[in-house]
Amino acid sequence: TQLLEQSPQFLSIQEGENLTVYCNSSSVFSSLQWYRQEPGEGPVLLVTVVTGGEVKKLKRLTFQFGDARKDSSLHITAAQPGDTGLYLCAGDPYSGAGSYQLTFGKGTKLSVIP
Amino acid sequence: GAGVSQTPSNKVTEKGKYVELRCDPISGHTALYWYRQSLGQGPEFLIYFQGTGAADDSGLPNDRFFAVRPEGSVSTLKIQRTERGDSAVYLCASSLMGGRNAYNEQFFGPGTRLTVL
Numbered sequence: 001t002q003l004l005e006q007s008p009q010f011l012s013i014q015e016g017e018n019l020t021v022y023c024n025s026s027s028v029f030s031s032l033q034w035y036r037q038e039p040g041e042g043p044v045l046l047v048t049v050v051t052g053g054e055v056k057k058l059k060r061l062t063f064q065f066g067d068a069r070k071d072s073s074l075h076i077t078a079a080q081p082g083d084t085g086l087y088l089c090a091g092d093p094y095s096g097a098g099s100y101q102l103t104f105g106k107g108t109k110l111s112v113i114p
Numbered sequence: 115g116a117g118v119s120q121t122p123s124n125k126v127t128e129k130g131k132y133v134e135l136r137c138d139p140i141s142g143h144t145a146l147y148w149y150r151q152s153l154g155q156g157p158e159f160l161i162y163f164q165g166t167g168a169a170d171d172s173g174l175p176n177d178r179f180f181a182v183r184p185e186g187s188v189s190t191l192k193i194q195r196t197e198r199g200d201s202a203v204y205l206c207a208s209s210l211m212g213g214r215n216a217y218n219e220q221f222f223g224p225g226t227r228l229t230v231l
Contacts, residue, residue: 004156033219042118042205042222043157088156100145100209101170102220104156 003027004091006105014113016078021108023089024071030092032072033102034063037086079112086110116140118223120206126229127196135191135226139208146189147220148181149205157205163189196230203227 005024013019023032031050035043047056049065049072056063060083062075076083086109090102119138127133139146145164149157159173163183171181178196183189193200207220 035222040224042207042224045219045221048219090156101147101159101162101173102157104149104158106154106156 004089004103004105006087006089006108008108009106010109010111012111012113013079015081018075018077019079019110020073020075021087021110022071022073023105025091026070027091027093028069029103030069032065032069032092033090034072034074035088035090037088037107038084043088043090076110079110081112081114084110084112118206118208118221120204120223120226122226123224124227124229126231128231129196129198131196131230133193133196133228135193135204135228137189137191137206137223139187139189139206140221143208143210143221144186145209145211145220146183147207147209148189148191149207151203151205151225153202160191160204193228196228198230201228201230 007022031048033048034046036046037043047058047063049063052067052069054065060077064073072089086107088104088107090104093103118140121136125133147162148160150160151157161168161174161181162170166183166186178194181191203225205222205225207222209220
């Protein structure tokens, strides 16, 4: 079983602060996706990273895929209350057997206090 | 519709009863996935359909769980003899092709919250 460990599990910060959350595994993934989930909603895709070392930016969010494609990070600059939510990373393990299930981490629950 | 829809949004049932959960994927998406999310956890894979066939059902916890997608669009997840441990949010997702070409980008519905008393 390929596991994704996310840290920290909970994070509470003041508006305007910067933060980084991490997603780590001992396994290699062909791609890794970051989702944000709000209470009572399904996860919403933020970004997909595919290439080792890749960096993608989405406004104040910066995503990085590790060189070995085993880990990823999400950095948020000047956090806003609207960034509050559960951030999930999900890996596509690509076993080659034709299964396209995603393996999810447990998530980081972020609260941005005004 | 514009996104993945799931019905009902909430389902409360008694232990031992049978339930059906429905998923309407994004129009044109050939791949459909069911996941289960327990409190404080990330979604866990249950089953994946490519068209009408279940291409991977390795995540179904036991034979009380079954899913169908007879016409390659709407899917129904069926749970027999429900147990309290089945209580969770059941999420459905769809993707355009379900292959490496689209990087497997999956779009999720809002989920059905199942409570077994």
